[in-house]
Amino acid sequence: MSFDFVHIPKTAGTYILKLFNKPWRGHVPANSDSDVIMTVIRHPVAFYTSLYHFFRDPSKNINNYAKHIAQKEDINTFIRTMIDGKCLKRYCRDHQLSVNVAYDQFHIDQENEYGLLMNYLMFFFNCTSVSDTFSFLDERVDVLLYENLEQELEDFIKKYHLSVNATVRGVFINRTSKSSRSVIDKEVVKLINDRERAVIGKYYSLFSAYKGLYRNSSCYIIGSGPSLLQFEAPVGNDSIYIAANYSGIVPSIRDRIDYAFIENARNRIDLVEQVSPTAHYFMYESYPDFPYSYDLWRHSDLSELGTDAYYHNFAGPSTTAFHCLFFALYCGFKTIYLVGCDCSSGNIYPAQYQTYSCGCLVVGWKYIKTIVEQDYPGTEIVSVNPVGLEGVFRDVFT
Numbered sequence: 001m002s003f004d005f006v007h008i009p010k011t012a013g014t015y016i017l018k019l020f021n022k023p024w025r026g027h028v029p030a031n032s033d034s035d036v037i038m039t040v041i042r043h044p045v046a047f048y049t050s051l052y053h054f055f056r057d058p059s060k061n062i063n064n065y066a067k068h069i070a071q072k073e074d075i076n077t078f079i080r081t082m083i084d085g086k087c088l089k090r091y092c093r094d095h096q097l098s099v100n101v102a103y104d105q106f107h108i109d110q111e112n113e114y115g116l117l118m119n120y121l122m123f124f125f126n127c128t129s130v131s132d133t134f135s136f137l138d139e140r141v142d143v144l145l146y147e148n149l150e151q152e153l154e155d156f157i158k159k160y161h162l163s164v165n166a167t168v169r170g171v172f173i174n175r176t177s178k179s180s181r182s183v184i185d186k187e188v189v190k191l192i193n194d195r196e197r198a199v200i201g202k203y204y205s206l207f208s209a210y211k212g213l214y215r216n217s218s219c220y221i222i223g224s225g226p227s228l229l230q231f232e233a234p235v236g237n238d239s240i241y242i243a244a245n246y247s248g249i250v251p252s253i254r255d256r257i258d259y260a261f262i263e264n265a266r267n268r269i270d271l272v273e274q275v276s277p278t279a280h281y282f283m284y285e286s287y288p289d290f291p292y293s294y295d296l297w298r299h300s301d302l303s304e305l306g307t308d309a310y311y312h313n314f315a316g317p318s319t320t321a322f323h324c325l326f327f328a329l330y331c332g333f334k335t336i337y338l339v340g341c342d343c344s345s346g347n348i349y350p351a352q353y354q355t356y357s358c359g360c361l362v363v364g365w366k367y368i369k370t371i372v373e374q375d376y377p378g379t380e381i382v383s384v385n386p387v388g389l390e391g392v393f394r395d396v397f398t
Contacts, residue, residue, distance in 0.1 A: 003162065004034035006124050008117075010050040011040040011146055018168050019153070027103060029124050032140070036160055039124070039137075042146035044117050044196035045189060045209045048079045065097035066104075076188045083115045083195050115195030130198045145203060186240070186258055189213065190280055190293070205304040206282075206297055207330060214240060215332035220384075221324045222247040222257070224349060225342025225358065227385040230398065239337075242328060244321040247340055249274040250348060261297075261323045265290055271349065282327075305330045309371050316364040325368065329376050336381045337396075341365075343388030358388070365392050 005020065007013035007027050017024060030037050042050070054060065055070035069078050069091065081091050089108045092099055099105050107119040114122075118130065125141070127133040137143055142159075144152040150172045157164060193200060193209055200209065219240040222228065224247040233241075233253050241248070241256045245264075248257035249271060257279040265272050265287040272290060275281075281294035302311075305326040310316065321341050328336050340348070343362040369392055372379055381393040 001036060001160065002031075002034045003036045003038070003160070004031040006030045006037060006039040006141075008039060008041070008120055008124060010047055010054060011042045012149055012172060013040070015168065015172055016040065016153075019164050020162065021165050027101075027124070029126050030141070032126070036142065037140055038142040038144065038156060040144045040146050040149065041199065041203050042117075043204055043208055044115065044192050044199055045184070045213070046146070047117055048082065048192060049075070049184070051082065052078045064101070065092050065095075065099055068095065068097055075183055076185050079184070079188050080191065083191060085110050085112075085116075085119065113195065114198065115192065117196050118198050121199070134198075134202060143203070184213070186280065193295075206295055206301040207304050207327065210327070210331050212332040216334045217332075218335040218337065219328050219331070219333045220337045220339050221321060221328060221341065222253065222339050223321045223341035224347040225340040225344065225387060226346045226348065227342050227387050228340030228348055230385050231339045232398070240331075240333070242324045243276075243279070244319070244324050244341075246271040246275060247348065248276050248279065259324075259327070261320050261327070262294075263320060282323075302326070306375070309375065310364070310368060314364075314367045316367055317360050319358065319361055319364070321361075322364065322368065325381075329372070329379060334379060336379065337384050338381065338386070338389070338393065339384045341383070341389060342386065362388060362392065365389060369393065 003020070005013075005016055005022060006029070007017070009027055051066070052070050052075045055062065055067040060067070066082070069081055073081070081087050085108045091097070099108060103120055103123045106123040107116055110119050114130065121137075122128065122130070122133050125133055125136050127136055142156055144156060150170065153172070156162070189209055217240065219242055220233075222241060222243045224245060228247060228250060231253070233256050240258045241253065243257045243260035245260070245262055246268065248254055248260055254276050255278065257276040259282065260275065260279050261282045263284050265283060265285070275292070277292055279292070281290070281292060282297050283290070283294045284297060286296060302323060305323070306329060307323070307326045310322065310326070311318070325336065343358050343365070345359065369381070372381060383389050383393045383395050385397055386395055
């Protein structure tokens with residue numbers, strides 16, 4: 001039985017070659033005549049991060065355009081340049097850099113909206129479109145995910161009864177540097193999500209790009225309770241702001257909102273017109289007239305964030321602020337401030353939206369506290385000027 005491993009850059013290829021005792025033959029297209037074809041896919045955010053740090057490493061004896069860009073530019077500029085074929089072509093022309101690698105030349109020559117990783121897949125599997133690429137992968141290729149590589153390799157070995165190098169079997173180390181991800185701008189994460197949407201949509205969940213993205217940072221979850229009107233965002237603070245529904249319309253923080261989870265947009269057009277133009281939105285239902293970019297989430301996406309620990313085990317009251325909190329935990333924030341997450345009646349919205357009370361939510365927050373203490377022991381939640389939520393988390397009054 002013939003076995004062909006297609007080595008996409010920065011996907012543990014060196015380890016796999018050693019495991020299967022295969023010689024290094026470079027990054028070359030698949031051999032369609034092989035009985036078995038296998039490749040590894042890595043999440044695009046981790047892929048670009050690894051690519052950047054690889055070319056930043058002074059011990060690598062490489063002299064090419066990618067190393068020049070990584071040495072001269074920060075990670076955000078590097079990703080913006082490498083992800084867009086036309087941008088990369090322009091950069092190389094302006095800096096008199098040559099591109100002599102076939103798969104990168106393929107990326108530069110494509111006049112499409114796809115990123116580096118998607119173009120790599122088309123090149124390595126000899127396809128000219130996304131649909132053809134995925135059809136070929138589905139029919140002929142065993143695609144393994146880097147993030148679960150050790151287990152998926154074991155399944156692959158057993159499936160085809162392959163012989164391996166016993167000295168390296170089971171010693172794969174996932175070298176994704178989560179701590180380095182925090183320096184990637186949210187606009188660049190969005191760019192990766194947009195350009196590599198086909199890859200992410202095929203192999204990953206909606207929120208997978210954000211896993212550990214803000215490790216050791218801080219964020220503010222903005223609810224719509226009346227205490228929000230007392231809050232003044234710290235000047236010069238680089239924390240991330242996550243809004244529940246339309247809480248971000250308050251003028252003092254409107255331009256600080258980075259992300260927002262929104263529901264019922266069709267029925268709240270007057271509030272939609274006031275939301276921040278610079279935030280990225282996660283919405284439950286499609287709304288074609290929504291003026292800014294957004295992603296649609298499904299209940300399975302919320303499960304990826306870890307919400308099952310609450311909704312399945314406790315089945316308590318629900319609020320969009322809980323979605324925001326689990327998103328923050330998934331992102332890896334070390335300190336999470338709750339602002340306007342009041343367990344009381346009233347909110348910042350116009351009179352027609354003052355028809356409900358959030359007093360019942362306190363039992364949900366208390367249960368979430370037990371989840372955080374058990375599963376996220378290094379994370380602290382702080383209530384800022386709490387109303388009805390006093391004593392659940394550490395309280396701060398301003």
